[in-house]
Amino acid sequence: MSGRARAVGGRSGPVGRRDGASQSRTRWRDQFNGWLRHHRLSAADSMQRVLDNPVSSTMTWLVIGIALALPTGLDVALDNVSQLSASWDSPAQISLFLQDGISDDRARQLQEELAGREDIAQTQFVSRGQALEEFRTLSGFAEVLASLDSNPLPHLVLVSPADGMAESDAAALRAELEDYPDVAQAVLDMEWLQRLNSLMELSRRLVLAVGGLLVVGVLLILGNTIRLAIESRREEIVIVKLVGGSNAFVRRPFLYTGLWYGVGGGLFAAILVSASLWFLRAPVSELALSYQSEFRLRGLGVMGGLNLIILGGLLGLAGAWLAVARHLVEIQPR
Amino acid sequence: MISFDRVSKRYSEGHDALREVSVNIGRDELVFITGHSGAGKTTLLRMIMLMERPTRGQVIVDGQNLAAIGPRGIPRHRRNIGVVFQNHRLLLDRTVFDNVALPLIIAGYDHREVGRRVRAALDKVGLLDRERAMPVTLSGGEQQRVGIARAVVGRPKILLADEPTGNLDPALSAEIMQLFEEFNQVGVTVLIASHDLALISRLHHRIITLRHGRLVAGSAA
Numbered sequence: 001m002s003g004r005a006r007a008v009g010g011r012s013g014p015v016g017r018r019d020g021a022s023q024s025r026t027r028w029r030d031q032f033n034g035w036l037r038h039h040r041l042s043a044a045d046s047m048q049r050v051l052d053n054p055v056s057s058t059m060t061w062l063v064i065g066i067a068l069a070l071p072t073g074l075d076v077a078l079d080n081v082s083q084l085s086a087s088w089d090s091p092a093q094i095s096l097f098l099q100d101g102i103s104d105d106r107a108r109q110l111q112e113e114l115a116g117r118e119d120i121a122q123t124q125f126v127s128r129g130q131a132l133e134e135f136r137t138l139s140g141f142a143e144v145l146a147s148l149d150s151n152p153l154p155h156l157v158l159v160s161p162a163d164g165m166a167e168s169d170a171a172a173l174r175a176e177l178e179d180y181p182d183v184a185q186a187v188l189d190m191e192w193l194q195r196l197n198s199l200m201e202l203s204r205r206l207v208l209a210v211g212g213l214l215v216v217g218v219l220l221i222l223g224n225t226i227r228l229a230i231e232s233r234r235e236e237i238v239i240v241k242l243v244g245g246s247n248a249f250v251r252r253p254f255l256y257t258g259l260w261y262g263v264g265g266g267l268f269a270a271i272l273v274s275a276s277l278w279f280l281r282a283p284v285s286e287l288a289l290s291y292q293s294e295f296r297l298r299g300l301g302v303m304g305g306l307n308l309i310i311l312g313g314l315l316g317l318a319g320a321w322l323a324v325a326r327h328l329v330e331i332q333p334r
Numbered sequence: 335m336i337s338f339d340r341v342s343k344r345y346s347e348g349h350d351a352l353r354e355v356s357v358n359i360g361r362d363e364l365v366f367i368t369g370h371s372g373a374g375k376t377t378l379l380r381m382i383m384l385m386e387r388p389t390r391g392q393v394i395v396d397g398q399n400l401a402a403i404g405p406r407g408i409p410r411h412r413r414n415i416g417v418v419f420q421n422h423r424l425l426l427d428r429t430v431f432d433n434v435a436l437p438l439i440i441a442g443y444d445h446r447e448v449g450r451r452v453r454a455a456l457d458k459v460g461l462l463d464r465e466r467a468m469p470v471t472l473s474g475g476e477q478q479r480v481g482i483a484r485a486v487v488g489r490p491k492i493l494l495a496d497e498p499t500g501n502l503d504p505a506l507s508a509e510i511m512q513l514f515e516e517f518n519q520v521g522v523t524v525l526i527a528s529h530d531l532a533l534i535s536r537l538h539h540r541i542i543t544l545r546h547g548r549l550v551a552g553s554a555a
């Protein structure tokens with residue numbers, strides 16, 4: 001018998017019978033290295049299997065990508081809207097309608113007085129004459145207005161509160177201004193902003209709900225894909241278990257398969273969202289320009305894209321884990 | 335090395351696979367287990383590798399009472415046992431090399447050591463030049479030798495074989511048996527289930543005979 005043959009049949013395994021302290025330390029390190037090696041091996045092997053079936057893998061990636069892109073795209077859109085509404089320099093404006101019979105000079109004096117206040121950023125005086133003129137040209141009721149004996153409109157002072165004033169402070173300011181003897185009525189134009197905000201909140205929750213549903217969908221899709229992968233490798237799993245593979249060993253390649261599907265899906269989602277934003281960018285800029293706005297569509301950004309890929313990866317792992325936990329234990333050598 | 339103490343196995347449908355089997359197999363022995371199909375040969379082997387648990391009695395392998403090994407301990411236990419199956423059970427989508435390397439990958443050897451040991455094992459069974467081949471391109475005898483290489487590559491103390499020559503012609507069967515004898519000569523405990531009485535009676539090793547789950551001959555060396 002040759003020396004090499006003896007090496008195969010020979011008794012001296014890598015682990016001696018007498019485990020000294022240093023021996024057990026090297027043994028521990030060997031085991032750790034072996035574990036690491038198998039991770040590398042599983043990762044590469046799973047990747048290879050995913051790439052070996054480009055059509056079905058791309059389908060899986062696309063399904064996951066679309067499911068992730070929908071809520072992400074809506075979220076980006078909401079972000080843009082809230083950025084847009086925040087970019088209006090003054091979120092609220094207080095309209096002061098002055099008492100009847102106040103002269104132009106008195107009204108101007110009041111405007112200047114108010115402009116001096118610290119909690120007021122800007123004031124604008126619209127005299128009743130101006131207002132009538134504006135109304136005449138804009139409303140198309142010129143003839144009706146002409147038939148009136150006198151100008152029914154009051155003087156108006158428009159007050160913009162200081163930047164960054166809270167809603168409640170603006171309301172307090174309104175109440176204070178209404179107490180001025182010259183002021184008949186003070187109106188805070190905030191309702192539309194409140195409506196917009198609650199609409200945004202509603203949309204945000206809708207996106208969250210839709211996102212949650214789609215995430216569950218992604219988990220189920222991945223779970224099913226991994227279940228099929230397990231099913232197609234049933235005989236292999238049995239053999240691996242027969243020659244001493246642990247559950248963790250058997251599980252590993254499938255978890256990596258899930259990870260690769262998830263990461264690919266996240267990448268597809270990032271590409272889909274970026275592509276749609278790119279598609280919308282030109283018309284949005286055009287629209288913004290027509291409103292004399294410098295608004296530009298904000299995209300996902302590098303971090304957003306990375307987060308999406310990480311999220312995809314985590315979902316992939318979780319979906320694979322669900323499938324593996326359910327189906328792998330059932331497969332025992334018979 | 336392997337000891338069965340009044341081991342019985344009754345399946346849930348009431349069939350008795352083994353009845354009160356007691357047998358001791360020494361460290362350097364090569365033992366054949368024979369009997370008709372359904373006599374309990376396979377059940378005996380399956381119990382040693384913990385694919386099956388006895389209903390009564392105890393099995394001790396290498397000083398370890400198998401009843402004390404829980405589900406988590408089974409993989410480690412199986413790594414100390416090499417197994418050869420009648421239908422080879424090779425991974426058909428992997429090369430010969432990868433098939434033989436599987437136990438070493440599971441045990442976590444680094445790739446140089448894996449390469450060295452796999453080639454030594456393939457050399458031993460005479461298939462060194464086929465390491466890149468796919469199993470389906472091999473003959474039945476070659477496939478079985480790949481199975482044997484996989485069973486011994488981890489240097490197990492115990493080698494089990496369930497009808498290893500079941501599908502082979504007499505000349506190939508004799509070759510395979512000779513391989514098992516060579517492993518036995520370097521200190522591996524070998525246990526072979528076979529109904530090929532003509533072949534095994536020529537080999538002058540202990541023969542354990544089972545009939546309807548009872549041990550009828552060969553209980554002592």
